[in-house]
Amino acid sequence: MKKRYVPGQHGAWAMLLIPFLFGMFAAKPVPLHALLFVCWLLVYLFSYPLLQWIRTGKRQVYGKPMLVYGSLLVPTGAVLLVLHPVLIKFALLFVPLFLVNSYYARCNRERSLVNDTAAVVQFSLIVFVAYQAGGGSDWRLAAELFGFSVLYFMGTVFHVKTMIREKHNAIYYRFSVGYHLAMLAAAAIWFPPALLAPLAVLLVRAIWSPRTKLTVKQSGMLEIAYSVLIACSVLFVYGI
Structure with missing residues (x-):
């Protein structure tokens, strides 16, 4: 029964929360953010059984x-749009990405890298929504935080695959390590230098963790710690 209502993808909870925090604190926390987060959470919870229904066709279950x-x-969404109507233009950005998710759910290929990428971009877009809700005006900052969110969570996608489904895939392992090296190089160009330290930690993680005998549960707990590290680092470095 619980599986019908609560998504079992634990990593998605970090993607749900962290980009939202980036956008909220980059502008300023306001009461509207509480309503926005409730709406954002409900969107996620609603999309889970919807995608499962699309995948399985079991309407009686979902x-x-x-x-x-x-x-x-x-x-909830209606009240939010009445209070801040401009948010509707951001909502439209999610539609094509959700259609990608729906297509891969219908094909029962939800683990596809394309589908994962669409999900990462979709979750990261909440940076702009939360930033708008807080009255932010420096859209270059919002875009920078959005970009960082996408880079970080894509790295997490690659890394988690090397820990579970692609654990013994040497090519995928090299790709994951290469991605983290490239992310570190990109950060040296586009992001504040202080973020290089936590990203270096992620690179070490990508190199070291797949070579260990960490269980899926242990790996998941470590991912929570890494997510906290990244969130705190970004909020501290940007002074938000």
Whole structure:
């Protein structure tokens, strides 16, 4: 029963929260952010059974969760748009990315790298929404935080695959390490120098962790710690 209502992808919770925090603190926290986060959470919770229904065709299983979350999302979203109508233009950005997710769910290929990329970009877009809700005006800063979010979570996608589904795939391992090296180089050009230290930690993680005998649970707990490190580092470095 719980699996019908609560997504089992633990890494998605970090993607749900961290980009939101980036956008909120880059502008300034305001009461509207509480309503926005509730709406954002409901969107995620509603999309989970919707995608499962698309994948399996089991409406009798996932119909009720969709009804529960949908009945909460519609009035919450309506109130949010009445209070801040301009947010509707950001909502439209999510549609094509969700269509990509729907396509891969229908094909039962949700682990596809293209699908993962669409999900990462989709979650990261909340940076702009939260920034707008807080009255932010430096859109270069918002774009920088969005870009960092995409870079970080894509690295996490590659790394987690080397720990689970591609654990013994030497080519994928080299690709993951290469990506983290490239991310470190990109950060040296585009982001504040102080972020190089936590990104170097992620590079060490990409090199070291797949060579260990860490269990899936242990790896997941470490990912939580890495997410906290990145979130705190960004908020501190940007002074937000």
